[in-house]
Amino acid sequence: MNKILATWKSQSLGTRILRFWLGATWLYGGWQKATDPTFLDKASANYIGQQLSGYAKSSPVGFVLKHFVEHATQIGVLTMLIEFAIGIAVLTGAFLDLAILGGAAVSFGLWLSVSWHAYPYFYGSDSAYFAMWVGLYFLVRKERTRKVSFIPNLTDRREFVKILGVGATAVIAAIAGSGLQKKLPKAAVGKEIVKLADFPVGSVKQFTAPDGNPAFLFRTTVGVFAYSAVCTHQGCVLFYSPQDHSLNCPCHGGKFDPANGGKVVAGPPQTPVGSYKVAIQGASIVTA
Ligand code: FES
Numbered sequence: 001m002n003k004i005l006a007t008w009k010s011q012s013l014g015t016r017i018l019r020f021w022l023g024a025t026w027l028y029g030g031w032q033k034a035t036d037p038t039f040l041d042k043a044s045a046n047y048i049g050q051q052l053s054g055y056a057k058s059s060p061v062g063f064v065l066k067h068f069v070e071h072a073t074q075i076g077v078l079t080m081l082i083e084f085a086i087g088i089a090v091l092t093g094a095f096l097d098l099a100i101l102g103g104a105a106v107s108f109g110l111w112l113s114v115s116w117h118a119y120p121y122f123y124g125s126d127s128a129y130f131a132m133w134v135g136l137y138f139l140v141r142k143e144r145t146r147k148v149s150f151i152p153n154l155t156d157r158r159e160f161v162k163i164l165g166v167g168a169t170a171v172i173a174a175i176a177g178s179g180l181q182k183k184l185p186k187a188a189v190g191k192e193i194v195k196l197a198d199f200p201v202g203s204v205k206q207f208t209a210p211d212g213n214p215a216f217l218f219r220t221t222v223g224v225f226a227y228s229a230v231c232t233h234q235g236c237v238l239f240y241s242p243q244d245h246s247l248n249c250p251c252h253g254g255k256f257d258p259a260n261g262g263k264v265v266a267g268p269p270q271t272p273v274g275s276y277k278v279a280i281q282g283a284s285i286v287t288a
Contacts, residue, residue, distance in 0.1 A: 007093030015139040018132055019090055022103060025129075027087030030170070033080040034177025037212075040076050044211050046230060048076035050274075054232055058270035059113040077174075082106065084170035094162050096140060097150035104133035114234065117268040123252040124268070182212070192284040193217055193226075199285060204240050209276050210287050216240055216247060217278060217285065218258055224285050227262050228274035238273065247273060 008016055038044035049072030056065035068075050082102065089099035107130040115124025122128070152159045193207050199219050206229065209215035214229035214237055227247060229238045236251035240258075246265060247256040254267035262273040279288035 004092050007096065010145070011140070011143050015136065015143060018136045018139065022100075022129070022132060022136060023087050023090030025087075026083050026090065026103060027173075030080050030082075030084035030087060030173065031177050033076070033083070034174045035180050035182075037181040037183070039080075040073055041211075042073075044213075046213065046235065048072045048079075050271075051232075054269075054271035055113040059116055061109075061112045065113055079106075080174055081170045084173045085166050088169050088173075089166050092166075094166050095150070095152055097137065097148065098152065100133055100137045100140065101150065104130055104137065107133055115268070117270065118233075118252055119268060189287055190281065191287045193278065193287065194285050196280060196283050196285060204242070206240075215276055216258070219285070220259070224278050224280055225258070226276040226278045227256070227258055228276065230274070231269060232264075232271040232273055233267070233269040 008019075011019065033039050036046070038046035039048055041047055042049065044050075049069055052065055052072050052075065053069045056062040056069060059065055083106070086099050086103050086106070089095050090103065107126050111124065111126035111130055115126045118124030152163055154160055154163070189210075191210070194205060194217065199205065199217075201219055201221055203217075203219050205217045207215055207217055207226075209226070209228065215226050216229055216238075217224065217226045229247070230236075231238055231249040231251065231254050233249065233252060233254050236249050236254075238247040238249050238254075238256065240246075241248045244255075245257075245259065247258055247262070249255070249267060249269070252268050254269040255265045256269070256273040257263045257265045262275055264270065264272060277288040278285055280286075
């Protein structure tokens with residue numbers, strides 16, 4: 001513990017603020033994935049594989065990402081563990097330089113794959129995180145009084161144990177997070193969403209989809225249909241705009257057309273918003 005505190009005490013306030021923010025955010029990123037029951041659920045619109053195939057279509061490194069899609073679950077688990085390991089290493093100071101470079105590499109990868117199309121660019125956070133990691137790297141190296149190699153020496157017993165410690169803590173955190181996942185409600189087919197009489201043609205209503213995510217129900221002269229309210233860009237919750245009849249994202253200006261298969265009509269999202277099956281059954285509109 002004294003050694004951990006010493007790494008903090010030797011740094012300037014600016015470095016400590018950056019280090020704390022980045023370390024805590026990466027730790028939270030891993031925790032958020034571990035506790036999200038939809039992240040590794042192949043049936044969910046939020047499944048990592050769905051996200052990867054969307055990014056593969058639009059990213060400048062899509063030719064690489066498309067090879068990841070078939071291993072999406074493993075990539076998801078690995079991403080979670082890497083985020084935990086980087087967060088732990090940055091906060092404890094174990095292999096600080098290496099962890100910072102790892103954070104910069106992950107942010108750069110996310111910038112190319114997830115937020116490349118964010119416009120203006122500052123709507124996407126990954127480029128800002130990449131700049132913060134690079135800045136922290138130079139600050140840490142400048143403020144250090146002794147020379148440190150950023151490649152761990154695996155023949156040194158203490159360094160080896162430290163690596164094991166960071167790895168084991170990341171695995172334990174991932175297991176703990178998945179143990180605390182909220183149970184997804186069972187896909188209830190035939191569950192009433194609204195009475196037909198209360199939902200005339202032209203109505204729109206928000207409801208909770210069978211997978212627990214927010215969704216929108218529409219009734220037109222053609223019939224009833226439903227879309228997920230989760231933005232396919234970075235997961236913000238969409239709202240319905242009656243003025244332009246679209247599902248809009250408050251985060252980066254994404255817009256989807258519910259009258260046209262949930263197609264993207266504006267903003268950085270590259271994949272249409274997910275849909276849910278609904279049907280008219282007797283006097284009700286139900287999940288199908
Ligand atoms: S989360 Fe970025 S546009 Fe929706």
